[in-house]
Amino acid sequence: MNKNYKNKLITFNALIEALEQIPTIGKKSALKMAYTLGVDNKFLGIKIAHCLEEAIAHIRTCEVCNALSESQLCDICSDEHRLNGQLCIVLHPRDIFILEENTNYEGRYFVLNSVENFNPYSLRENIQNNHINEIIFAFSPTLANEAIMLFIEDKLSDLNLSFSKIAQGIPTGIGLDNVDSLSLSRALQSRTKL
Numbered sequence: 622m623n624k625n626y627k628n629k630l631i632t633f634n635a636l637i638e639a640l641e642q643i644p645t646i647g648k649k650s651a652l653k654m655a656y657t658l659g660v661d662n663k664f665l666g667i668k669i670a671h672c673l674e675e676a677i678a679h680i681r682t683c684e685v686c687n688a689l690s691e692s693q694l695c696d697i698c699s700d701e702h703r704l705n706g707q708l709c710i711v712l713h714p715r716d717i718f719i720l721e722e723n724t725n726y727e728g729r730y731f732v733l734n735s736v737e738n739f740n741p742y743s744l745r746e747n748i749q750n751n752h753i754n755e756i757i758f759a760f761s762p763t764l765a766n767e768a769i770m771l772f773i774e775d776k777l778s779d780l781n782l783s784f785s786k787i788a789q790g791i792p793t794g795i796g797l798d799n800v801d802s803l804s805l806s807r808a809l810q811s812r813t814k815l
């Protein structure tokens with residue numbers, strides 16, 4: 622019996638191995654996906670390959686707020702109507718999608734990405750150029766995040782800003798993407814002063 626059969630399918634196996642590297646995709650799902658994209662629905666496979674290439678070539682980050690953007694400035698930073706003095710600081714670009722979808726927030730954003738790469742100068746520039754007077758932290762309440770808020774507040778302490786954080790309804794230790802939209806909307810409205 623030829624036990625080597627599957628190993629000889631070199632490109633098929635390479636596809637499975639690549640798909641397995643996507644977070645939350647296990648071996649079984651990777652095999653199913655490889656079969657769908659490489660065998661059953663080749664048209665979808667080519668379409669996804671093309672979309673990936675295009676997206677990777679065009680998606681970048683906004684030079685002002687670090688949000689995902691396909692041009693130098695994102696849509697929010699180029700919208701004068703969103704200059705209301707509020708700046709919401711989030712940890713990850715995807716948090717902006719969640720807040721935009723689930724709340725009536727009308728100010729600007731700043732994406733922190735990581736504390737290690739945090740650049741206080743680009744944040745200060747954003748605050749000064751956009752006449753920001755209130756900073757709203759939209760972080761889930763963990764000890765680490767509390768420390769980040771204090772750190773940033775300290776870095777901006779000379780700018781005469783008011784600081785608040787989203788509050789009620791946000792459970793400890795989970796990402797914003799796991800909070801339901803009503804809770805998130807309430808949390809933003811009933812933000813507490815720091």
Ligand SMILES: [Zn+2]
Nearest residue numbers: 683686695698
């Ligand atoms: Zn922007």
